[in-house]
C-alpha cells in the first residue's frame with residue numbers, strides 16, 4: 189500500500205482524534221473552573237464532595253473511567269444506549285477527567301492571588317463577579333498557562349486511549365491497518381501524526397503564553 | 405454634620421481586642437493624621453472604617469448614614485446592596501503596598517472602575533484619568549504597566565485611581581512605608597497638594613514631620629484607644645500623656 193492510500197485510511201481516524209481533543213478542551217476548561225469553585229466553596233458538603241470527585245478522577249486510570257462511562261449505563265442501570273453513544277462516552281469520560289486536573293490547576297492559581305487584589309477591587313466598588321472576571325481570572329490564567337500547556341500536551345497523547353471502547357480514532361485505525369497488512373508503516377505514520385499534532389499545540393500555547401506576558 | 409463619625413468602635417481578632425473603644429469625627433476638608441506604635445490598631449481602624457473588616461460593636465457613619473445595622477443582640481452588620489454601594493462611594497483607600505492591578509496599564513488602572521462600576525463612558529473616564537495623571541506628574545506613563553514604574557510612581561497611580569472615583573474622604577495606610585526613602589517625598593508632595601485643595605483625608609503615617617505639616621488634627625493611638633488627640637501643635641509641641649511624649653521622642 190502506498191503512502192497516499194495509507195494516509196487516506198488514517199485520515200478518518202485523525203479527524204476523530206482531533207474531535208476528541210477539541211471537544212474535551214471546550215468542555216473541560218470551563219467545567220474545571222466550576223469544579224475548582226466547588227472545591228473552594230464555603231459549603232463543606234459541596235467542597236468535600238468535589239474533593240472526592242477530584243481524587244477519584246486523578247487516582248484511577250482514565251482508561252478505566254472510559255469503560256465505566258461506556259458500559260456503566262447498561263451494567264449498572266440496565267439502560268441500553270443508542271448506537272452513537274460510544275463517541276459520546278469518550279467525550280464525557282475525557283471531559284470529566286480533564287476537568288478534575290484543570291480544577292486543581294485553577295485552584296492553585298486562584299489561591300496564589302493576594303488578598304490585596306480583592307480588597308482593592310472591593311474598595312473601588314467592583315462586584316464579586318466583576319472582581320473575579322476582570323481582576324482575578326486574567327491574572328490567574330496568565331499564571332497557570334504553563335501547567336495548562338502540560339495537560340493539553342498530555343491530552344493529545346491520551347486521545348489514543350479511546351481505543352479501549354473501540355472508538356475509531358487514529359491509533360485504533362493504525363492498529364487495524366497494521367495487523368491486517370503485517371506492516372509497521374501505519375504505526376510510524378501514527379507516531380508522526382501525534383508528534384506533529386503536539387508540535388502545533390505547543391506552538392499555539394507558546395503564542396498564547398507570549399501574548400499574556402506583557403506584564404509582570 | 406460630620407463627614408465621618410465613628411462611635412464607640414470595638415474590634416477583636418479572637419481573644420485579642422485590637423480596637424477597644426474608639427470614637428472620632430472627621431469634618432469636611434479636614435486632614436487627620438493617625439500616629440502610634442506598631443500594633444496599636446491603626447490599620448485595623450482604617451480597615452473597619454473602609455468596611456474591609458466587620459466590627460464587634462459601635463457604628464460608623466458617613467454623612468449621618470450608618471454603614472452598619474445593629475441586630476437584636478446588639479451586633480452590627482454591614483449594610484448591603486444599594487446602601488453598601490452608596491456608602492462605599494464616599495471613601496477611597498490608598499494601600500501601603502499599592503495593590504495596583506498588574507495586568508492593567510496605568511490609564512486602565514485609573515479608569516477601569518469608573519467605566520465598569522460607575523458606568524462612565526470611556527471618553528469621559530479617560531478625560532478624568534488624563535487630568536489626574538497629569539496632576540500626579542505621570543502624564544508620560546499612561547500606557548506603561550505597573551511593573552515598569554518605580555514604587556513612588558506606582559503609589560501615585562494608586563492615589564489617582566482612588567481619586568478618579570471622586571471620594572469624599574480618602575484614607576491612606578502608611579502610603580510611603582513600602583518606598584525607598586528617596587521616593588517618599590514625591591508621594592508626600594502629592595498628598596500635601598491634595599491637602600491644599602481641601603481634600604478630606606485620614607492618614608496613618610510614621611512620618612512625623614509630614615503629619616505635623618499636613619494635618620489639622622492628630623490622633624495618637626495606643627493599644628486600641630485614642631491616647632491623645634489635638635492640633636499638631638498640641639500633640640507634637642505639648643503632649644499631655646507620657647506615652648505620647650515617649651513615642652514622639654522616639655522619632656527625633
Ligand SMILES: Nc1ncnc2c1ncn2[C@@H]1O[C@H](COP(=O)(O)OP(=O)(O)OP(=O)(O)O)[C@@H](O)[C@H]1O
Pocket residue numbers: 417420422440441442443444445446447448449
Ligand atoms: N486579621 C487579623 N487577625 C488576627 N490579628 C490581627 C489581624 N489584623 C491585625 N491583627 C493584630 O491586631 C493588632 C493591631 O494590628 P494593626 O495592623 O491594626 O496595627 P498597626 O497599628 O497598623 O501597626 P503597624 O504600625 O505595624 O502597621 C496587631 O497585634 C495585629 O497582630
Ligand SMILES: [Mg+2]
Pocket residue numbers: 446447448577578
Ligand atoms: Mg498598620
